[in-house]
Amino acid sequence: MWYHAAMAHTPPGETRERVLAFVTERLLAGSPPTVREVQDALGFRSVGTAREHLDTLVAEGRLAKDDDGRHRGLRLPGPPRARSVLVPLLGRVQAGALTEAIEDADGHLAIETKLPADDLFALRVRGDSMAPEILADDLLVVRRQPRAEHGDVVVALVDGEATVKRLRLVRGQPELHATNPRFAPIVPDTLELLGKVIELRRSFGNSYGKRRTAR
Amino acid sequence: MWYHAAMAHTPPGETRERVLAFVTERLLAGSPPTVREVQDALGFRSVGTAREHLDTLVAEGRLAKDDDGRHRGLRLPGPPRARSVLVPLLGRVQAGALTEAIEDADGHLAIETKLPADDLFALRVRGDSMAPEILADDLLVVRRQPRAEHGDVVVALVDGEATVKRLRLVRGQPELHATNPRFAPIVPDTLELLGKVIELRRSFGNSYGKRRTAR
DNA sequence: CGTGATACCACACGAATGTGCGGTATGGAA
DNA sequence: TTCCATACCGCACATTCGTGTGGTATCACG
Numbered sequence: 001m002w003y004h005a006a007m008a009h010t011p012p013g014e015t016r017e018r019v020l021a022f023v024t025e026r027l028l029a030g031s032p033p034t035v036r037e038v039q040d041a042l043g044f045r046s047v048g049t050a051r052e053h054l055d056t057l058v059a060e061g062r063l064a065k066d067d068d069g070r071h072r073g074l075r076l077p078g079p080p081r082a083r084s085v086l087v088p089l090l091g092r093v094q095a096g097a098l099t100e101a102i103e104d105a106d107g108h109l110a111i112e113t114k115l116p117a118d119d120l121f122a123l124r125v126r127g128d129s130m131a132p133e134i135l136a137d138d139l140l141v142v143r144r145q146p147r148a149e150h151g152d153v154v155v156a157l158v159d160g161e162a163t164v165k166r167l168r169l170v171r172g173q174p175e176l177h178a179t180n181p182r183f184a185p186i187v188p189d190t191l192e193l194l195g196k197v198i199e200l201r202r203s204f205g206n207s208y209g210k211r212r213t214a215r
Numbered sequence: 216m217w218y219h220a221a222m223a224h225t226p227p228g229e230t231r232e233r234v235l236a237f238v239t240e241r242l243l244a245g246s247p248p249t250v251r252e253v254q255d256a257l258g259f260r261s262v263g264t265a266r267e268h269l270d271t272l273v274a275e276g277r278l279a280k281d282d283d284g285r286h287r288g289l290r291l292p293g294p295p296r297a298r299s300v301l302v303p304l305l306g307r308v309q310a311g312a313l314t315e316a317i318e319d320a321d322g323h324l325a326i327e328t329k330l331p332a333d334d335l336f337a338l339r340v341r342g343d344s345m346a347p348e349i350l351a352d353d354l355l356v357v358r359r360q361p362r363a364e365h366g367d368v369v370v371a372l373v374d375g376e377a378t379v380k381r382l383r384l385v386r387g388q389p390e391l392h393a394t395n396p397r398f399a400p401i402v403p404d405t406l407e408l409l410g411k412v413i414e415l416r417r418s419f420g421n422s423y424g425k426r427r428t429a430r
Numbered sequence: 431c432g433t434g435a436t437a438c439c440a441c442a443c444g445a446a447t448g449t450g451c452g453g454t455a456t457g458g459a460a
Numbered sequence: 461t462t463c464c465a466t467a468c469c470g471c472a473c474a475t476t477c478g479t480g481t482g483g484t485a486t487c488a489c490g
Contacts, residue, residue, distance in 0.1 A: 030245050032247075072247070112324070204414065
């Protein structure tokens with residue numbers, strides 16, 4: 001069959017990059033595209049064209065594929081990405097009510113971990129008792145566990161409210177220490193441990209393009 | 216047809232929870248399961264059974280589905296998750312060679328952002344010039360931009376090597392200040408800015424279950 | 431000019447997959 | 461008891477989808 005000559009060619013490699021970009025975006029969004037979706041997205045009139053680009057990308061190692069003819073079998077190359085789980089961001093954590101607190105979470109954040117999502121929650125830091133290492137508004141990812149080691153940063157219940165402190169064992173007795181020296185150590189009768197902090201995330205707000213700038 | 220009575224029933228709702236758990240895990244892993252995969256995973260002998268559970272979950276709003284009969288059309292409910300991009304983790308960043316450095320990245324980490332992935336890279340902090348807010352081994356996500364504001368934490372090229380400092384404008388002149396007072400401010404002739412730090416991620420290693428523990 | 435490489439189109443086959451329909455067993459409500 | 465809801469099985473059909481085969485246009489290189 002005859003078709004217009006003008007569309008027979010684009011700069012070499014350029015189309016392939018756009019195929020890769022499209023597929024990668026879809027994979028990151030969690031829905032592997034089909035060959036025909038690639039065809040439509042790129043405007044090909046033939047499935048075969050899309051397939052050739054995909055095959056080439058796989059051959060080049062820039063994409064990966066489930067072996068057999070599985071539908072939507074495209075994958076990202078390289079070592080499989082750590083499974084990411086949605087962790088609830090808790091607004092308030094109070095006495096015992098951790099389960100209930102999770103119900104009305106302020107939102108969720110995606111954490112790459114092999115731990116089950118049920119064991120994790122996140123909270124936003126209030127106050128500066130752990131400054132300067134941990135600042136107000138930092139996000140903390142916490143693993144629920146009833147015990148912790150000397151030196152761990154933990155979330156504990158003190159007077160029915162969750163607090164972030166460093167756990168120290170002084171003569172076998174657990175103490176909760178703030179980093180900020182303005183806060184005195186807490187020596188609880190019974191330590192109510194909600195979990196251990198496993199990750200910190202701090203955002204440095206976007207201020208690009210405003211006011212005073214340098215070169 | 217006749218089949219064994221014992222398998223006709225399980226505690227109400229329990230099976231459905233396992234279906235939901237399976238599907239959610241697969242969705243988070245980036246590969247939406249097929250009805251028959253659900254069937255196999257749960258041990259059903261009929262596709263219809265899996266489909267009924269899935270339909271129920273969708274009707275309850277606990278799962279979402281692409282409208283028509285699209286293959287692998289299961290989705291997570293609620294607002295679509297923020298698009299996450301893969302950001303290259305650079306081992307060494309040296310003079311001008313940012314593009315080349317990205318080629319041999321040490322790995323990638325997933326960042327939830329609306330910024331294009333091309334504008335971002337990540338690096339691991341070395342040294343304690345920004346202690347105690349930013350510590351050695353912290354991960355920094357950097358947005359490539361040639362300018363920054365007074366007060367921004369930036370990545371700049373000093374003597375051909377990337378360094379993290381806080382940008383200050385002193386009498387209109389850009390200076391790079393460490394937080395740690397043991398480091399003197401750098402007053403560069405020409406400021407070579409690689410980008411602005413937009414996020415910090417710190418990991419608090421896993422030590423659960425070892426040595427000294429408290430309740 | 432011929433030859434190969436690249437990029438594209440057209441079409442068709444078979445397998446994977448979503449869906450529809452009917453049936454069986456159990457338990458609780460009417 | 462009857463009736464209905466839940467939970468399951470079995471099968472069949474149409475669509476979606478991956479794959480294979482063959483063809484056309486343009487460019488680069490001899």
